[in-house]
Amino acid sequence: MKMRTLLMAASLLFPALGAAQAADVEKPSLTLGVGGKPLLYYLPLTLAEKLGYFKDEGLTVEINDFGGGAKSLQALIGGSVDAVTGAYEHTIRMQPKKQDIRAVIDLGRYPGIVIAVRKAEADKIKTVADLKGKNIGVTAPGSSTHIMVQYLLTKAGLKQDDASFIGVGGGASAVAAMQKGEIDAISHLDPVISKLEDLGLINVLVDTRTTEGTEKVFGGQNPAAVLYFKESFIKDNPKTVQALTNAFYKTLKWLEKATPEQIAANVPEEYWLGDKTLYMKAVEASRQSYSTDGNIDEASMKSALSLITTTDPSIDPAAIDLSKTFDGSFLAKAKGQ
Template sequence: MTRKLRCYAVALGVTVALTLAGCGGSDDGGTTSANSKGLEKTTIKIGALPIPDPVSLYIAQAKGFFKEEGLTVEPTPITGGAVAVPMIESGQLDISQTNYVSTFAAVAGGKKIKLVADMYQAGANCFVIMVPSNSPIKTVADLKGKTIFVNNLNNIATLAVETQLKVAGLSKDDVKFAEKPFPEMGNAIKAGQADAGWITEPFITANQSANGFRKLADTMTGQTEDLPIAGWMATEEWVQKYPKTLAAFQRAIAKAQQLASSDRKEIEAMLPKYTKIDAKTASVITLGTYPSELNTNRLQKVADLMLEYGYLKSPIDVKSVIAAPASSG
């Protein structure tokens, strides 16, 4: 039975201060007309951020799950959703990590994108609003007229904070949002550039220990409880052109997701290999859940929230954005 892990996520769309370890792969161009699995393409490039969210990509690689499916996977570093969409559109990437807020916004803007697999779902204390220990701000209501740092504007960051402002009787117009990369938030807040910050691990722990910050509110509660955060995307054209290759990827990644969900030690062992999170930090950071399949009802929750808070102008039926699941064969 899948146990719920503690939570860590960083929304896609951020240039994070972590670097991807080198990952090898075939350089045969990725197309093979005949292979034992009957795949249309045997080498695929996968865009991913060097953070815990896509850990199953590396677990599947290390455990040979892709190899079992006849796939050679080349993990490719990306800096965020802004570059990921044009990279899959141009063919530089076959599949890429994405966050659902960015995905649905892109679809609403006319992009032909499909979600092909789930990756990460939030849990308690994965995104929190933090303030200095000596701050006069004691409740979310006290944020009125204050400046809040977020890693990206008009994304999961601001949406998550807005849901908590609403509970406190405030709206986005009652505060000022400003962008600041997670690694820089703590010192910038200490310097008086903002009053609070929307922060995730490992920066929550870092700011608690180094700067004495305290948590003001968990933004993954209420409307955002267990909110789906990130998944894998491809273009509609790619999905239609490489159905067997896609199914092979889906089966391998689902197997790795199940392993990540059931054994935290697998995640802890993998993180130091492709991120700058060391083994000690990996053993204590909070982690969330790694769903094995895309769930329409959960994802619809994201799109509906976006509509409610003005991130979408009209409703999106997320079922139309999800690619067919892998076959059992």
């Protein structure tokens, strides 16, 4: 009887605690945008959702998956989503447009983007410069996968429009585009890249999933996926922003120690692209790309700024205030809990 009484008391207590926590945030129900959720670039988002960390923080998060990062940014600007997990570079790119967008936690310290060529073209395309005149698949025009190729083309002495870019989406459609020969090369992420490698369809030219590969391209770290908001939302909803930051920080710490098997078990099976073993291989290939502390240091900010100004000369680096692209105060509180 005593045990039954305790269980009944607990069943009444925990929902009450959850309700109290939900009432404590300004917006317990919110909408979050992302561009290609099945991609490993956004793995922390899927894990935060599946591990129940949003609910633990008293939040109900509706996730809208768009065709690419540029579209999720547009949704934030347009007001159809409250927050975005997307590329850090968008916080910089929006500043000259008088849009105050700020990241609060870094999820990926490296882009995780791979540039690869179709094997049938491998004897003709051996360097980035050889991509001139080729059809290159990207997740979506204007997305980080697109901008990465533009950056590399510029560094190779080419014009950004010296190649044609084709939006191929974020999953099976990207694999199909390469299988059908619709593209000569691809700028994409895992698990798509690992799937194409397993099928023997591509040769890798550039790999920013690893420390070594990222340093070859940028000379250091280059922040990738972050959680970002409009500054006005942060100001009006600080407890909500803190709750989301807490959830993502707990996710990063879980991810740091998790095995590929544990990770695969906590994502939808359709994310495996039909092969769980291959998915786990892709997780291991991208392991180094995830942030372990959520912070973005000044050197990383400058690296991202260099990428943007190289691909968009209309942006004056001297006019960008990098301190307004990242608000680390919520991360500091998350770490202290």
